Amino acid sequence: MDIKEIQNLIRFVAKSGASEVKLEMDDVKITIKTGSDTETTIVQQVPAPQIAQPIAPAAPIVAEPAAAVPAAPAPANDDSKYITIKSPIIGTFYRKPSPDKPLFVEVGQTIAEGDVLCIIEAMKLFNEIESEVSGKVVKILVDDSSPVEFDQPLFLVDPS
Structure with a gap:
């Protein structure tokens, strides 16, 4: 039907x-x-009833002992010493106040508590996201004009 x-x-x-x-x-x-x-x-x-297919007997599996090779430890990404600044709302992430203006912050820039880091647009409202810590911006984790979720990491800041 x-x-x-x-x-x-x-x-x-x-x-x-x-x-x-x-x-x-x-x-x-x-x-x-x-x-x-x-x-x-x-x-x-309603799905059509399945007809059972005969299963061919499998060949016996013989396990061979593996050679003792020490696994090299993967290099750990040492982001634990950095503070992560997360999105407080859902919206669109912007790195500058308007297309013809300079960026709020760049990688390597020193920021102080209260500095505007970005804007997140939510429902036609532009919300300035301010830093809650002082330090140096190590990494920007989101591309400009990208959608962000609540609690999504935006920036890594080195507080030292």
Whole structure:
């Protein structure tokens, strides 16, 4: 049964004045309920029964001992000494106040508490995000004009 047939069935039931119609076929179950001004349609497709396929016996697996090779430790990204400044809201991240103005902050720049780091636009409101710490901007984690989520990391700051 295709969508056109289902739509025609809904129209027919609505015109007939019936409050509920159930239709069950081999692979489709349809329930149409009409109320005062609302119609509810539930379409449920029943999957065809699966036929079990015979499984071929697998070849025996022989485990060979691995050579003792020490795994080299992966270089750890030492971001733990930095403070992460996160987005307080959902919106669009901007690094400058307008397209023709300079960036608020750049990597390597020293910032003080209260300095504006970026703007996040949410519902046509431009919210200035101020730094809560003093330090040096180590990394900017979001591209300009990108959407950001609540609590998403935006900047890494070295407080020392």
